[in-house]
Structure formats: structure tokens, C-alpha cells
Amino acid sequence: ILNVEQSPQSLHVQEGDSTNFTCSFPSSNFYALHWYRWETAKSPEALFVMTLNGDEKKKGRISATLNTKEGYSYLYIKGSQPEDSATYLCACLNAGGTSYGKLTFGQGTILTVHP
Amino acid sequence: SAVISQKPSRDICQRGTSLTIQCQVDSQVTMMFWYRQQPGQSLTLIATANQGSEATYESGFVIDKFPISRPNLTFSTLTVSNMSPEDSSIYLCSASGSWYEQYFGPGTRLTVT
Numbered sequence A: 001i002l003n004v005e006q007s008p009q010s011l012h013v014q015e016g017d018s019t020n021f022t023c024s025f026p027s028s029n030f031y032a033l034h035w036y037r038w039e040t041a042k043s044p045e046a047l048f049v050m051t052l053n054g055d056e057k058k059k060g061r062i063s064a065t066l067n068t069k070e071g072y073s074y075l076y077i078k079g080s081q082p083e084d085s086a087t088y089l090c091a092c093l094n095a096g097g098t099s100y101g102k103l104t105f106g107q108g109t110i111l112t113v114h115p
Numbered sequence B: 001s002a003v004i005s006q007k008p009s010r011d012i013c014q015r016g017t018s019l020t021i022q023c024q025v026d027s028q029v030t031m032m033f034w035y036r037q038q039p040g041q042s043l044t045l046i047a048t049a050n051q052g053s054e055a056t057y058e059s060g061f062v063i064d065k066f067p068i069s070r071p072n073l074t075f076s077t078l079t080v081s082n083m084s085p086e087d088s089s090i091y092l093c094s095a096s097g098s099w100y101e102q103y104f105g106p107g108t109r110l111t112v113t
Helices: none
Strands: A005-007 A010-014 A019-024 A030-038 A045-050 A056-059 A062-067 A072-077 A086-094 A103-105 A109-114 B004-007 B010-013 B019-025 B031-037 B043-049 B068-072 B075-080 B089-098 B101-104 B108-112
Touching: A005 A086, A010 A019, A019 A109, A030 A072, A045 A056, A045 A062, A045 B101, A072 A086, A103 B043, B004 B089, B019 B031, B019 B089, B031 B075, B043 B068, B043 B075, B075 B089
Parallel strands: A010 A109, B010 B108
Antiparallel strands: A005 A019, A019 A072, A030 A045, A030 A086, A056 A062, A062 A072, A086 A103, A086 A109, B004 B019, B019 B075, B031 B043, B031 B089, B068 B075, B089 B101, B089 B108
């Protein structure tokens, strides 16, 4: 059974602060890592899909890095805005075994940005 | 990309009853999945909905409790049978055409009293 962990569980920051959170996953049989942003009553929105060790992706004020050898990914938000408030999910896609082709999610990090 | 709709968006049901959730995708997709998020827990895969054949269930989930249909490449249903308060969750449908893309519906928020 894959074990994907995210930390912290929740985070409160002030508008303008930069923040980051972590996703840890098993490095064996790793295939890809997905980051999603999920606002209440909306569909989870895909942010990044990352596959290569050392990969860095950026979308506006949000960026992510990937270390497949040690099994972690960081998501960074620069200059947080209230509209960034959401749950950020990471999900690991494994190759091989019973987890092939299926996403295993972490518990998510709930971000609240206060004006 | 794919746009996914789910019905109902939320429901409050009595224990012992069943609820069927519908998932519609705006384009033909290879894979469709059903997930559940119980309060404070991760999104957990229930099953892969296979077109024209029985769904493939993950460990801990059984067909009698969560029957799934997928009559074509754009539509699937999940039934939560004989509900108990432990079934109170958000149920999400997703669709994927490849390993690097998976799109989600907005979810069905179910409360069982």
C-alpha cells in the first residue's frame, strides 16, 4: 500500500506572505506526482504533473519541485492572496504492482490566507 | 481537457437507504474512477469503472456496497447501498485519457443520518 503524506495539515498565513508545503511519497516504483488545488464545492484543479528528479514547474505565483530519489515534493506560493485559500492535494502515480495507473492521494494541506 | 458534472451535488439520506450518483463527461475517455473522501481522510480510490464490464474494486470496497455502472465512454454511476453514518463523505468521479491527466467532477457531498 502506497503511503503519501502531506505536511502541514493546515496553514494560516497573512496576505502577501510566501508559503510552502511538503508531499512525501515512496521513491520505489515512482512514476509521476500530481499536484491539485481544491476549493470547496468545486472540482479539484490540476496544477502540475511532475516526473523527473529535479523537475521544477511554475504557474504564476505557484511553483513546485520534485526529488524522486528521496521521495518528496515541495509546493511554493509566493505572495499569497486570499483567493489562494484552498486545499492543496498531492497524488502519487506508481508503476507496477497493484497501484499501477492509479493515483494515491495525501491528506491535503488546507491553506487559509487572511486579508 | 474534460469537463465532468456530477448529480446530485449534495444529499442528506437516512440510514438503510441507497443513493445513486451520476457522473457525466463531456468527451469520450478511456478511464473513469470513483473516489471517496471521508472527513479528515485522504481521497481514496473506490473502483475503476470499466465500460461494458464489471468495475474493478480496490481493497476494502465491494460490489454489493458500491455497485458501479458504465454503459458508455462518457457516463458512469455509483450507488452507495444500505447507507450508514460512516458513508458520510464526499464522492468524486474522475476521468482520464492518459497517466498525466486526470480530471475530477465537483463531488457529491453525502450526509447519512
